[in-house]
Amino acid sequence: MDAGRSPAQPPRGAITPSGSADEEVHWEGLEQTEEFRELVRRRFRFVLPATIFFLVYYFLLPLGNGLAPGLMKTRVFGEVNIAYLFALSEFVMAWVLAYLYIRKANTVFDALAAKVRARAGRRAEVR
Numbered sequence: 001m002d003a004g005r006s007p008a009q010p011p012r013g014a015i016t017p018s019g020s021a022d023e024e025v026h027w028e029g030l031e032q033t034e035e036f037r038e039l040v041r042r043r044f045r046f047v048l049p050a051t052i053f054f055l056v057y058y059f060l061l062p063l064g065n066g067l068a069p070g071l072m073k074t075r076v077f078g079e080v081n082i083a084y085l086f087a088l089s090e091f092v093m094a095w096v097l098a099y100l101y102i103r104k105a106n107t108v109f110d111a112l113a114a115k116v117r118a119r120a121g122r123r124a125e126v127r
Helices: 034-067 082-126
Strands: 075-077
Touching (some): 034 082
């Protein structure tokens, strides 16, 4: 360990939370900035409806099995019935939601996060 560096300091050249080396960033108080609030607001507007949709979709299978067992036992082809297809569709739905989130993150959330990181960098320059 270097004699002039305390154990809490990252080594010179270490990657900081902003992703670049040797860049000092101050995160304190950023949650009060408009950029951060916009990021949280936009994420919440996507994540909350997606979560509610998936939970409703997920619980339709046990509800369907309990409330409409005749329908769920209906064979589609061979021994495969509606309940099996619905259960498999839940995996597909999880992947679709993950894809939609990643697409939204790449187009919207990442740009907003970059603004928050830039704001954190500017705050470091002021100090």
